[in-house]
Amino acid sequence: MQEWEICLRLVLSCIMGGIIGYERQMRHKSAGLRTNMLVALGSCLIMLLSQSLYDNVEGKTNADPARLAAQVVSGIGFLGAGAIMKEGLTVTGLTTAATLWVVAGVGIAVGAGFYFAAGVTTGVVFLILWNLSHLDAWVDHDRILSLSIHTVDRAGQIMRISACIEDLHLRSRGVKVRTDEDEADADGERRIYLNFEVYNRSGLKPAFIIDALRQIDGVLRVDVL
Structure with a gap:
């Protein structure tokens, strides 16, 4: 050659x-x-x-x-x-x-x-x-949701949120994590922003999803887009 x-x-x-x-x-x-x-x-x-x-x-x-x-x-x-x-x-x-x-x-x-x-x-x-x-x-445009979650950064917090999403029968297609370096609570815990892209195969109402995620200790805010 x-x-x-x-x-x-x-x-x-x-x-x-x-x-x-x-x-x-x-x-x-x-x-x-x-x-x-x-x-x-x-x-x-x-x-x-x-x-x-x-x-x-x-x-x-x-x-x-x-x-x-x-x-x-x-x-x-x-x-x-x-x-x-x-x-x-x-x-x-x-x-x-x-x-x-x-x-x-x-x-x-x-x-x-x-x-x-x-x-x-x-x-x-x-x-x-x-x-x-x-x-x-x-095909799935109407059933794909973006979950924006503002939460305290604790050990196992992402796993707890993921477990809640699975319990709601939402299939996660990906997650992005952004650390909020300038913000902390009274105990000095850092806060992070999580963005989940999920497939809402059961057609759940956004309000129901928000209420379920807000029940998790440390979750400050949930937005569904």
Whole structure:
């Protein structure tokens, strides 16, 4: 393999990984543009190394050129596990973890010279992530609520709030935490702002949700948008 083709494959893997990573970055996911580019690039490099090693020993031993690539597929799991988060009974990050796994496959495909398959996979993954997420938002628009909660920052407070949300049969789609550094109560406890995006599958009234969350000790204010 000539040097220009090696460079082409490495750069192309970065581009394809970046296309998928761009969508994740726009949605503020844990694994964004740079992560997906690095995964694709590293996978491509390992595939190139595997092919090069095989070419050097071909006919001298029964070495398997796919062995290193197989380790990428299984080894990418540690990144996927880091992208999966559990808050209460809600698990998030599964799509991002699956995306990393697919991006690793795209990198391997480019490294092996399967440009067409890698390109088609990149396009399909981007369409799945971009279009189907819009479809989900359109179908569930009336049942998606944003809960803004101002609460005292205590040990286990987020877990208590998450448990209450689960008891109301609201499915959490994500949570953001913002610390209020300038505000504290009489006991010196810090206050935080929590923003939950939930799916209201039971069609509960916002007033009922607010009353239930206000019953939690330490919760100061609840707004439903």
